[in-house]
Amino acid sequence: MSIAQLEEIVTDAKVTLDKAEGDDRKELLLLIKDLEEAKQTIFVKTADAKPFLKKCQDKVRALKAAVKHENSWGQESKAAFSGFERAVSKLRNTILVRTQRAT
């Protein structure tokens, strides 16, 4: 389930790429890379990962909806992107910590 959930998140994130602009687009590409790398970790298959993945999924859905609503990278999309960025950062940091590479 967790890998399928991650793949769905990545798919949704990629849908918004066309509209993303400037530095946000560069960051979005990196976030997609982060999510692809997360698939390789044991952490995402654990129960502990569920709330982090749920947050990413909720935020990417909000981003997708905002982009669809604005049909551009407007204020609503930027705000939603910020939320998605935070959610993925939280997942990435937790993976780093859990794999004992950082505290």
Added chain:
Amino acid sequence: MRQEDFLAMKREVEEENEWRYRPENVYTRDGKALVSIVSTNDRQLKPAIKQAVDMIGGVRQALTPENRVLLKANFNSDDPYPASTDLGFLGAVVELLREEGITNLTLGERAGWPWMPTAHVLEEMGVFKFAEEIDLPVIDFDSGPWMDVKLGPKAKWWSKVGYHQSLKEFDKVVFLPCMKHHFLARFTMSLKLIVGVTHPVDMQYMHADYNLGKTDEPMDMKMIELSLPLGPDLIIMDGRKSFVTAGPAEGEVVEPNVIMASGDRIAIDVEGVKILQSYPRDNLIKMPVWEMPLIKRAIELGLGVSSEKDYKVLAS
């Protein structure tokens, strides 16, 4: 911060020296270090902090109005208290110090590297806004200038470590740790707080043990040596809430509801661990605290008391 960005960070230092600031513990009675534990169940936060400090001798025992004082709190990540310092606690400490005439205060901080840049963490946690409101200067220890400090013959894992050069500008240091279980170091309280004044690039070596599969190089044994050049004058620990599993950024939260104070890092951390042990969990502190390698090594390094005979607990 992504790992590739962290590994690409440059390590530049302005000078190399043998700088030390290891103040004598002035919070003692009859030759014994003091640790106070004050319940917040029936007290407001600020009176509890004041009582904890007054019980061991008061702020003015260690600090005087002409001192330039560094406050080292715990903004390791952008996660809420008890992962990070509670702004209410920080504000109460600042008010208390100012009421005692200690007005030259600065907050200095570096977040853990996954959460860096520190400015992002401080922004997310509302620290910059809060600091501006209470007129508290903040130093972000992410960038330099840095000094390489030789740790001397006691150190086994390091010959020198980068410390923020601004540390030399302060007369006194106050540690404001949270009280948490730590998934790797067993616990993080006053002894681990030192990490946040060191060069971020040095964290690559500190954590290299696991990254490179060198499990004979435990991170906590490297970490504890960072305390050789620098110690606090006063420690005020916020144990109203704690993690008893995982940590440092998340975990199961319990509410010990205590404020603790001491001038001795080992004594206060030992008492903090004992409090966390009163919440039995499947965690890393299920062993006698004096047998923990980190505590044993801290004693070897002379960072504080060496047994329970060396300190007295004052509870209220």
